[in-house]
Amino acid sequence: MEPIKFIDGGVCAPSGFKASGVHAGVKANSPVEKLDLALVMADKPCNAAAVFTRNVVKAAPVRLSQKRVADGRLQAIILNSGNANACNSTEDETAMKMSEALSGKSAVHADLIGVASTGVIGQKLNIAAIEAAVPNLIDALGARSSDAADAIMTTDTLRKEFAAGRVIGGKTVRIGGIAKGSGMIHPNMGTLLSVITTDCAISSEMLDKALHSAVRESFNRISVDGDTSTNDSCFILASGEAGNSEITEPGTDYDAFDDMLCTLCAKLAIAMASDGEGAKHLITCIVSSAANEDKAEAIAKSVISSSLFKSAIFGADANWGRVLCAMGYSGENFDPNRVDVTFRSAAGEIAVCKDGRGLPFDEPLAKAILSEHDIEVQIELNEETEPGAFPWCMCWGCDLTYDYVKINGDYRT
Amino acid sequence: MEPIKFIDGGVCAPSGFKASGVHAGVKANSPVEKLDLALVMADKPCNAAAVFTRNVVKAAPVRLSQKRVADGRLQAIILNSGNANACNSTEDETAMKMSEALSGKSAVHADLIGVASTGVIGQKLNIAAIEAAVPNLIDALGARSSDAADAIMTTDTLRKEFAAGRVIGGKTVRIGGIAKGSGMIHPNMGTLLSVITTDCAISSEMLDKALHSAVRESFNRISVDGDTSTNDSCFILASGEAGNSEITEPGTDYDAFDDMLCTLCAKLAIAMASDGEGAKHLITCIVSSAANEDKAEAIAKSVISSSLFKSAIFGADANWGRVLCAMGYSGENFDPNRVDVTFRSAAGEIAVCKDGRGLPFDEPLAKAILSEHDIEVQIELNEETEPGAFPWCMCWGCDLTYDYVKINGDYRT
Numbered sequence: 001m002e003p004i005k006f007i008d009g010g011v012c013a014p015s016g017f018k019a020s021g022v023h024a025g026v027k028a029n030s031p032v033e034k035l036d037l038a039l040v041m042a043d044k045p046c047n048a049a050a051v052f053t054r055n056v057v058k059a060a061p062v063r064l065s066q067k068r069v070a071d072g073r074l075q076a077i078i079l080n081s082g083n084a085n086a087c088n089s090t091e092d093e094t095a096m097k098m099s100e101a102l103s104g105k106s107a108v109h110a111d112l113i114g115v116a117s118t119g120v121i122g123q124k125l126n127i128a129a130i131e132a133a134v135p136n137l138i139d140a141l142g143a144r145s146s147d148a149a150d151a152i153m154t155t156d157t158l159r160k161e162f163a164a165g166r167v168i169g170g171k172t173v174r175i176g177g178i179a180k181g182s183g184m185i186h187p188n189m190g191t192l193l194s195v196i197t198t199d200c201a202i203s204s205e206m207l208d209k210a211l212h213s214a215v216r217e218s219f220n221r222i223s224v225d226g227d228t229s230t231n232d233s234c235f236i237l238a239s240g241e242a243g244n245s246e247i248t249e250p251g252t253d254y255d256a257f258d259d260m261l262c263t264l265c266a267k268l269a270i271a272m273a274s275d276g277e278g279a280k281h282l283i284t285c286i287v288s289s290a291a292n293e294d295k296a297e298a299i300a301k302s303v304i305s306s307s308l309f310k311s312a313i314f315g316a317d318a319n320w321g322r323v324l325c326a327m328g329y330s331g332e333n334f335d336p337n338r339v340d341v342t343f344r345s346a347a348g349e350i351a352v353c354k355d356g357r358g359l360p361f362d363e364p365l366a367k368a369i370l371s372e373h374d375i376e377v378q379i380e381l382n383e384e385t386e387p388g389a390f391p392w393c394m395c396w397g398c399d400l401t402y403d404y405v406k407i408n409g410d411y412r413t
Numbered sequence: 414m415e416p417i418k419f420i421d422g423g424v425c426a427p428s429g430f431k432a433s434g435v436h437a438g439v440k441a442n443s444p445v446e447k448l449d450l451a452l453v454m455a456d457k458p459c460n461a462a463a464v465f466t467r468n469v470v471k472a473a474p475v476r477l478s479q480k481r482v483a484d485g486r487l488q489a490i491i492l493n494s495g496n497a498n499a500c501n502s503t504e505d506e507t508a509m510k511m512s513e514a515l516s517g518k519s520a521v522h523a524d525l526i527g528v529a530s531t532g533v534i535g536q537k538l539n540i541a542a543i544e545a546a547v548p549n550l551i552d553a554l555g556a557r558s559s560d561a562a563d564a565i566m567t568t569d570t571l572r573k574e575f576a577a578g579r580v581i582g583g584k585t586v587r588i589g590g591i592a593k594g595s596g597m598i599h600p601n602m603g604t605l606l607s608v609i610t611t612d613c614a615i616s617s618e619m620l621d622k623a624l625h626s627a628v629r630e631s632f633n634r635i636s637v638d639g640d641t642s643t644n645d646s647c648f649i650l651a652s653g654e655a656g657n658s659e660i661t662e663p664g665t666d667y668d669a670f671d672d673m674l675c676t677l678c679a680k681l682a683i684a685m686a687s688d689g690e691g692a693k694h695l696i697t698c699i700v701s702s703a704a705n706e707d708k709a710e711a712i713a714k715s716v717i718s719s720s721l722f723k724s725a726i727f728g729a730d731a732n733w734g735r736v737l738c739a740m741g742y743s744g745e746n747f748d749p750n751r752v753d754v755t756f757r758s759a760a761g762e763i764a765v766c767k768d769g770r771g772l773p774f775d776e777p778l779a780k781a782i783l784s785e786h787d788i789e790v791q792i793e794l795n796e797e798t799e800p801g802a803f804p805w806c807m808c809w810g811c812d813l814t815y816d817y818v819k820i821n822g823d824y825r826t
Contacts, residue, residue: 055738056740056741056746057740057769058741084734087734087737087766087769087770087771089771120732121732121735121737121738122766230734230737230738308821311817311821312822317822319533320535321497321499321533321535321536324470324500325468325643327469328471329467333469334469336469352535357500400821402818404724405727405813405814405818408721408728
């Protein structure tokens with residue numbers, strides 16, 4: 001495969017897309033500099049796919065977008081922050097009105113518009129403010145991926161926006177994405193809104209397949225707090241303007257696209273875990289020499305989700321016993337007496353557990369390793385891998401801090 | 414049934430039991446006033462039953478006690494705090510030595526001794542300190558339930574000790590229990606050690622049945638932090654000295670005993686949730702008008718386990734949207750449009766959600782209600798109950814606070 005090259009431009013890096021973000025005033029008294037309404041729009045209708053929350057309680061924009069994307073075609077996604085438009089008496093009507101406001105002021109048919117909302121659950125969305133802002137939102141359309149990325153942020157402290165390109169079938173194909181975290185993040189999925197664009201020519205069936213595979217290996221492998229939100233939505237739109245011959249079946253071209261999409265989604269997912277609410281550390285948990293990937297994944301997810309382990313990392317305390325404890329309640333079976341655990345960061349590496357038993361280790365070095373921002377926990381199961389199976393999985397999380405509690409103790413008001 | 418009467422005396426309230434707690438110095442530099450070694454002993458061998466952690470990683474004392482209780486007979490339980498005796502190279506030998514130290518200095522056969530440990534995972538237990546303290550532990554035996562309860566506390570701030578009595582088959586039967594929390598608490602079970610005594614005459618089969626039913630409705634319905642520990646153990650010993658005719662089958666007498674045991678375990682469990690690490694609030698979640706009890710239980714557990722909801726309660730924020738969100742990822746199916754939610758405490762009651770939609774409510778009153786220590790969240794599913802099913806479940810948890818993070822950021826050292 002040709003190499004992947006990271007580029008600027010976010011969702012506007014691929015040909016055929018524009019974006020914008022404006023202040024609509026979704027939340028009363030929100031400062032004018034707070035962008036809260038975003039638009040990602042293609043010049044023409046696109047092949048499209050999406051993945052949504054598995055929560056039984058689904059917000060109206062999720063239910064509407066599920067219907068809209070069912071035929072594999074979309075042209076624009078309109079998104080707001082500040083209110084989830086969930087569990088209120090006007091949510092369905094309001095989600096519909098958001099798309100109609102855009103459709104009424106643009107050439108895009110309402111059936112080709114996806115809608116996404118994020119914010120507090122259970123309060124009415126100020127649709128009048130959004131309707132009033134839509135003309136500005138359309139006027140602002142341009143290479144403004146960053147404005148769109150900023151407008152969907154809630155408690156995020158950093159913008160999540162990446163783009164990449166690689167040669168596929170002799171043509172340069174680009175993928176760009178924006179996303180927001182940063183609480184209520186858990187497989188599957190997170191409180192995540194994400195819009196991904198590509199100029200790859202690809203059928204909506206293959207796009208759907210690639211998106212599901214990429215989400216599985218990225219957004220579904222992060223956890224901030226164990227809460228799966230009502231509003232998770234991840235859209236992908238393909239303009240086809242790269243000029244490659246359309247990908248309609250598995251093969252080299254599909255693999256190259258799938259690989260690049262996974263890479264981009266992983267970049268967005270890692271950025272979300274790293275910017276988890278109140279997080280001071282990014283925790284990467286790698287489980288290897290497992291019987292299969294599903295087992296490795298379940299164990300890695302259990303470790304990054306443990307409140308006790310997350311609190312220990314906040315305190316830079318090499319409490320590896322909590323790693324074994326979290327592995328043990330993952331629901332997977334394994335032999336504790338074969339488990340090895342290593343902590344690693346830019347400050348060094350330290351083996352803390354061998355064959356399920358603690359090793360003597362240098363406490364000041366362990367403290368130094370765990371004081372870095374990016375921390376890796378490597379777990380070897382030392383199992384025989386099943387024939388043809390993949391023995392390995394990587395998941396991402398963050399520490400549990402005072403600030404997480406502070407942010408979420410007073411979120412609604 | 415005759416009424417249940419709460420009485421003093423803890424595990425020493427039933428006839429035929431003595432208890433003690435001493436300082437052994439399990440942790441280096443622990444102050445002498447910190448009791449860390451406990452003993453509950455019967456005058457004669459007892460019918461016995463126990464429930465243990467479902468974690469794949471089981472500490473040596475759990476594995477040893479599982480074997481010892483398999484024949485339904487025990488006479489004594491020796492317990493230490495300060496070290497979990499898990500995941501270290503000498504754990505099996507050490508657990509065995511703990512019981513041999515007791516057996517060697519008393520008339521109790523080692524096969525009749527249960528062992529339990531709680532504390533840090535992965536470090537060797539100082540068995541020499543325990544062996545040296547066993548003579549003192551035996552000398553101190555008496556009506557010292559409170560010393561035993563104190564000696565098993567780790568981060569607990571309050572002693573957990575209750576006893577109750579009721580007339581069964583014309584005789585007064587007593588049950589007493591001690592337990593420790595307070596982190597790594599989650600169904601199933603918690604980081605809980607608990608020893609329960611009774612003078613009821615009851616076969617070990619019926620005792621096992623009653624203990625499993627009581628644990629299901631008490632210790633398995635609390636969550637502090639979603640972490641299931643490696644050391645959970647709950648023992649019950651029956652001396653038979655109450656003089657009732659032995660309970661060997663289901664019936665009125667069994668029901669009266671089972672009911673009293675459930676009540677006692679619920680008291681201990683609620684005390685554990687209320688004293689959860691860093692907790693400022695006890696949260697009781699009641700799910701009613703469900704199709705069946707299992708569904709009600711799964712939904713109630715999901716709500717009390719939600720980090721976001723727990724943080725909102727810490728902030729006295731009536732963010733009921735997080736209740737619906739947590740219900741939605743419980744794994745159970747239900748109609749969100751029929752859900753009603755009410756918050757209640759000594760300060761009053763407020764309906765916040767009707768038919769899945771927010772109700773306008775008095776914010777200062779909501780704040781006042783959620784500022785009380787004991788808070789109830791009542792959820793009505795408004796489902797048709799299955800014929801013969803129980804439509805209702807109550808679970809207990811606590812809020813997530815700065816102190817939880819603080820306690821667990823620096824637990825090991």
